Amino acid sequence: MDLFDKLQCRPSPLGKFTSEGYGYYTYPKLEGPLGPVMKFNGKDVIVWSINDYLGVGSNEEVREYDRDIARDYSLSSPMGARLMTGNSDDHEKLEEELADFVHKPDALLLNYGYQGIMSVIHALVDRNDILIYDELSHACIVDGKQLAMAEKFVFKHNDIDSFAKQLKRAHRNAKSNSSVLVVTEGAFGMTGDLGILKEMIALKEEYPFRLLVDDAHGVGTMGDDGSGTGTHLGCHDGIDIYFGTFAKAFALIGAFVATETRVVEFLKANARSQIFAKSVPMPIVKSARKRLSMIRQHPEWREQLWSNTRKLRSGLREIGYNVLPAECPVTPVLTKGSTDLCQLIMRRLREEHGVFVSGVTYPVVPKGTVLIRLIPTAAHTDEHIQQTLNGFESIKDVALNSVSAEVQKKMTA
Numbered sequence: 388m389d390l391f392d393k394l395q396c397r398p399s400p401l402g403k404f405t406s407e408g409y410g411y412y413t414y415p416k417l418e419g420p421l422g423p424v425m426k427f428n429g430k431d432v433i434v435w436s437i438n439d440y441l442g443v444g445s446n447e448e449v450r451e452y453d454r455d456i457a458r459d460y461s462l463s464s465p466m467g468a469r470l471m472t473g474n475s476d477d478h479e480k481l482e483e484e485l486a487d488f489v490h491k492p493d494a495l496l497l498n499y500g501y502q503g504i505m506s507v508i509h510a511l512v513d514r515n516d517i518l519i520y521d522e523l524s525h526a527c528i529v530d531g532k533q534l535a536m537a538e539k540f541v542f543k544h545n546d547i548d549s550f551a552k553q554l555k556r557a558h559r560n561a562k563s564n565s566s567v568l569v570v571t572e573g574a575f576g577m578t579g580d581l582g583i584l585k586e587m588i589a590l591k592e593e594y595p596f597r598l599l600v601d602d603a604h605g606v607g608t609m610g611d612d613g614s615g616t617g618t619h620l621g622c623h624d625g626i627d628i629y630f631g632t633f634a635k636a637f638a639l640i641g642a643f644v645a646t647e648t649r650v651v652e653f654l655k656a657n658a659r660s661q662i663f664a665k666s667v668p669m670p671i672v673k674s675a676r677k678r679l680s681m682i683r684q685h686p687e688w689r690e691q692l693w694s695n696t697r698k699l700r701s702g703l704r705e706i707g708y709n710v711l712p713a714e715c716p717v718t719p720v721l722t723k724g725s726t727d728l729c730q731l732i733m734r735r736l737r738e739e740h741g742v743f744v745s746g747v748t749y750p751v752v753p754k755g756t757v758l759i760r761l762i763p764t765a766a767h768t769d770e771h772i773q774q775t776l777n778g779f780e781s782i783k784d785v786a787l788n789s790v791s792a793e794v795q796k797k798m799t800a
């Protein structure tokens with residue numbers, strides 16, 4: 388069979404969403420300057436779907452800096468991979484500043500978070516090693532695991548007994564030259580629950596392992612200084628390799644891992660997607676430095692983010708919605724229903740109330756449930772929150788369906 392013909396028969400994980408909803412439910416175009424209010428299909432909407440947690444992307448000082456820096460440096464420069472011709476003082480300075488921000492000895496800048504962490508996982512373990520990961524890990528960890536040559540064990544989401552079982556199994560299976568790498572997330576982006584890092588780290592003494600934490604949603608938002616979920620949970624030192632992306636709180640592109648210098652040196656020579664790819668352009672690097680320094684200078688952005696998060700959640704709960712007990716700003720509303728209900732909620736909120744939310748259904752969440760995910764940011768105002776709550780109030784006749792405790796437990800472990 389012709390390969391291209393065969394592709395037409397392959398089911399897409401997004402199913403009906405992609406086949407019928409292109410441009411509306413999937414690949415929608417949010418236009419106008421980035422911010423809490425943007426244009427969708429020509430109409431103003433309050434946006435709860437972008438991860439600009441701290442409002443950095445809509446900050447005027449950042450925008451002006453970006454304009455200046457793009458004029459001063461071309462978007463091409465530096466050309467080549469960092470290993471060859473693509474390095475600069477700014478790339479190195481940014482790494483020093485990131486390491487300092489997340490309280491680790493050293494850091495390595497990554498072109499993209501997704502490929503970066505895949506390569507880091509791939510590089511860290513060889514065929515003698517054992518890789519243990521959370522079953523609800525982000526796709527980039529799953530793909531990194533596929534690349535890795537190590538033996539792989541998976542544990543039930545945030546289940547310490549399941550983790551301990553796999554860890555003991557790993558140690559039982561270990562050869563004399565085996566090492567164990569554990570990968571999980573700091574803050575899970577769909578359900579908003581935090582990785583059980585402290586409990587996992589407590590097992591290190593008896594069953595040694597190295598811990599890599601993907602803190603995409605936690606960097607900048609969690610911890611009193613923004614240094615992430617480990618700081619928030621009081622176990623940051625137990626994270627051996629900390630991963631953060633610029634794609635969320637920094638509202639940029641690029642990412643980093645922070646760890647011991649000897650590991651950074653190793654990755655500089657072995658993380659293939661970074662060695663054999665063009666380095667991050669200078670305006671992005673300069674802007675990342677600027678954004679980091681502003682995030683550090685403005686702890687009140689984080690406070691505003693949390694204050695907005697609390698207002699949004701308590702408002703939704705007062706109406707009667709089932710807001711999952713998320714511990715990071717991600718605000719997931721769970722209801723019972725099908726893809727049709729998910730689409731109806733999204734459509735009515737957008738068309739009747741100017742409120743743009745994203746929703747997911749099976750297979751991302753258990754069959755028969757709908758998850759509406761709202762991402763509050765520091766840039767949302769009380770009026771945005773109130774207008775959104777009014778929207779949710781007016782659709783509650785269709786949207787408020789309780790999910791059984793058993794199904795909810797499945798999602799929040």
Ligand SMILES: Cc1ncc(COP(=O)(O)O)c(C=O)c1O
Pocket residue numbers: 499500501502525527572576601603604632633634640641642
């Ligand atoms: C948990 C998690 N890890 C990694 C990534 C990938 O990062 P990037 O967008 O920088 O490629 C994302 C998405 O941004 C994410 O949500």
